[in-house]
Amino acid sequence: MSRLILVLGDQLSSDLSALRAAEAGDVVVMAEVRDEASYVPHHPKKIALIFAAMRHFAEELRDAGWYVRYTRYDDAENAGSIPGELLRRAEEVGASEVIVTRPGEWRLIAALEDCPLDIRFKADDRFICSLEEFEAWAEGRKELRLEWFYREMRRKTGLLMEGDSPAGGEWNYDKENRKSAEPDLLRSSPMEFTPDDMTEEVLDLVGREFGENFGTLRPFTFGVTRAQALRALDHFVRHSLDGFGDVQDAMLRDDRFLNHSLLSIYMNIGLLSPMEVCQRAAEAYATGKVAINSAEGFIRQILGWREFVRGIYFREGPEYTRRNRLNHQRGLPALYWGGETKMACLSYAVEQTREDAYAHHIQRLMVTGNFALLIGADPAEVHEWYLSVYADAFEWVEAPNTVGMSQFADGGVVGSKPYVSSGNYIDKMSDYCSGCAYDVKQKTGETACPFNLLYWQFMDRHRERFESNHRMGRIYSTWDRMDGDKRDTIRAEAGRFLDRLSKGEEV
Numbered sequence: 097m098s099r100l101i102l103v104l105g106d107q108l109s110s111d112l113s114a115l116r117a118a119e120a121g122d123v124v125v126m127a128e129v130r131d132e133a134s135y136v137p138h139h140p141k142k143i144a145l146i147f148a149a150m151r152h153f154a155e156e157l158r159d160a161g162w163y164v165r166y167t168r169y170d171d172a173e174n175a176g177s178i179p180g181e182l183l184r185r186a187e188e189v190g191a192s193e194v195i196v197t198r199p200g201e202w203r204l205i206a207a208l209e210d211c212p213l214d215i216r217f218k219a220d221d222r223f224i225c226s227l228e229e230f231e232a233w234a235e236g237r238k239e240l241r242l243e244w245f246y247r248e249m250r251r252k253t254g255l256l257m258e259g260d261s262p263a264g265g266e267w268n269y270d271k272e273n274r275k276s277a278e279p280d281l282l283r284s285s286p287m288e289f290t291p292d293d294m295t296e297e298v299l300d301l302v303g304r305e306f307g308e309n310f311g312t313l314r315p316f317t318f319g320v321t322r323a324q325a326l327r328a329l330d331h332f333v334r335h336s337l338d339g340f341g342d343v344q345d346a347m348l349r350d351d352r353f354l355n356h357s358l359l360s361i362y363m364n365i366g367l368l369s370p371m372e373v374c375q376r377a378a379e380a381y382a383t384g385k386v387a388i389n390s391a392e393g394f395i396r397q398i399l400g401w402r403e404f405v406r407g408i409y410f411r412e413g414p415e416y417t418r419r420n421r422l423n424h425q426r427g428l429p430a431l432y433w434g435g436e437t438k439m440a441c442l443s444y445a446v447e448q449t450r451e452d453a454y455a456h457h458i459q460r461l462m463v464t465g466n467f468a469l470l471i472g473a474d475p476a477e478v479h480e481w482y483l484s485v486y487a488d489a490f491e492w493v494e495a496p497n498t499v500g501m502s503q504f505a506d507g508g509v510v511g512s513k514p515y516v517s518s519g520n521y522i523d524k525m526s527d528y529c530s531g532c533a534y535d536v537k538q539k540t541g542e543t544a545c546p547f548n549l550l551y552w553q554f555m556d557r558h559r560e561r562f563e564s565n566h567r568m569g570r571i572y573s574t575w576d577r578m579d580g581d582k583r584d585t586i587r588a589e590a591g592r593f594l595d596r597l598s599k600g601e602e603v
């Protein structure tokens with residue numbers, strides 16, 4: 097009897113474990129469904145990316161001889177959910193067994209477990225570190241810290257290793273990767289692609305069905321096939337990787353991508369493997385084409401962070417997204433969904449997010465994430481926002497970054513201290529402040545940058561929790577040395593700012 101091989105929208109890899117387990121006569125099932133397209137209000141570009149890449153992948157599977165049953169979003173018989181589609185297809189072909197590579201989200205794993213078919217999960221081995229390996233590494237450690245995990249991964253893979261030693265002599269070149277950036281008309285941009293007829297059809301569908309979601313659908317320039325993703329990788333390694341490290345943390349109004357790769361969207365839906373991306377970067381270093389700080393900085397994000405957060409997501413379990421260690425309850429302000437704000441940094445980051453379904457790491461962490469944490473936004477709402485608005489957002493990678501790294505809602509599992517800053521950091525790393533109604537140099541007063549007030553108010557209100565953190569002691573010494581009247585003014589002005597936010601006033 098034939099079996100069903102389920103391929104999800106972020107599992108578009110020809111060497112997927114479920115496909116490898118198939119036998120002659122098995123039927124591949126792929127489905128564009130309402131439940132997946134609306135569990136959060138995804139950015140239209142994200143839905144278009146996934147549907148278009150799914151349709152192209154299904155064509156490639158058929159060309160390679162697979163028997164594929166593909167359901168389009170507007171098919172009349174569409175059951176609206178993955179389990180529903182499996183049941184329908186199982187009846188059609190007379191199958192009762194389904195093979196699926198374990199999904200990247202607890203919600204969908206639970207839905208499949210509840211499905212009254214015989215569901216066989218295969219490990220998702222498109223990662224460099226298996227979940228078993230991560231568990232073995234994490235077991236018995238008091239704290240899980242990226243740096244130690246990353247070194248293990250370097251040793252395991254041999255990436256950027258010279259014998260037992262790290263290439264160039266250091267494991268980590270982060271110190272060299274904190275420069276600000278100057279506008280440079282010659283800086284290359286990520287590769288863009290023109291939609292073909294199949295993608296145009298998807299764009300029309302998404303425009304009709306999801307046009308009300310936050311986010312601009314056109315122009316749509318993402319690649320949607322493995323061949324295009326490989327071209328994007330090649331383009332990045334040739335033109336942007338060498339400059340990646342230097343300006344990795346910088347932000348510029350008129351250069352949204354700087355030297356970032358935009359490769360997360362391709363890796364996260366399976367069009368590129370993390371190992372091949374790292375190998376290309378290591379090869380570019382070995383052949384003298386890129387500097388060590390760039391190759392290492394880039395590889396660390398993938399071999400280190402990407403693998404690390406995935407391990408955390410599955411280790412911490414389905415309740416992880418509901419953690420709220422700092423007990424933050426504020427609703428996410430309307431400005432995150434495009435409401436007016438006078439704060440230039442937030443306005444630029446949100447506008448870019450709306451147009452591109454993309455913002456780079458420091459914009460996510462130190463602008464939108466920083467502000468949400470400082471105002472005490474409910475981490476569940478913050479999580480829903482990040483999961484919705486970025487084209488690369490899938491829970492296994494988004495949740496540890498948001499709930500853990502950015503909002504400290506997991507109490508320090510991902511990061512050892514909260515990522516918060518005053519306006520000074522944003523001013524140093526960007527050109528945003530020169531176009532702002534607020535003055536980043538003013539610590540108090542009518543025009544003071546809100547980050548300056550909120551930063552100290554955050555430290556003050558969470559003193560009990562953070563004072564004993566050895567990485568934060570100096571912050572509290574600075575606060576205590578401040579003139580008492582100034583501290584009171586900061587508390588009062590930050591309080592008024594938060595009141596205005598609560599009333600829904602423009603800030």
Ligand code: FAD
Nearest residue numbers: 356357358359360397401402456457461488489494497502
């Ligand atoms: P580059 O700067 O070119 O980096 C190269 C690659 O490194 C990325 O493609 C990505 O695969 C990997 N990487 C870099 N940082 C991280 C990280 N912290 N965690 C995991 N992988 C990383 N990344 C996602 O892929 N999906 C998300 O939903 C997501 N949500 C985030 C939410 C918040 C609040 C924060 C602070 C970060 C989030 N990140 C997420 C991590 C990071 O911001 C993106 O991976 C990166 O911006 C993707 O753009 P890029 O491909 O141009 O990255």
Ligand code: DLZ
Nearest residue numbers: 104105106127128129132133199200201
């Ligand atoms: C994100 C997404 C969307 C928008 N739509 C679909 C879909 O219609 N069909 C599908 O198979 N997958 C989709 N996905 C990806 C799934 O939500 C993803 O597989 C899970 O979140 C697990 O990572």
Ligand code: SF4
Nearest residue numbers: 441519529532536545
């Ligand atoms: Fe952002 Fe403050 Fe700079 Fe304005 S002054 S852009 S609010 S950091």
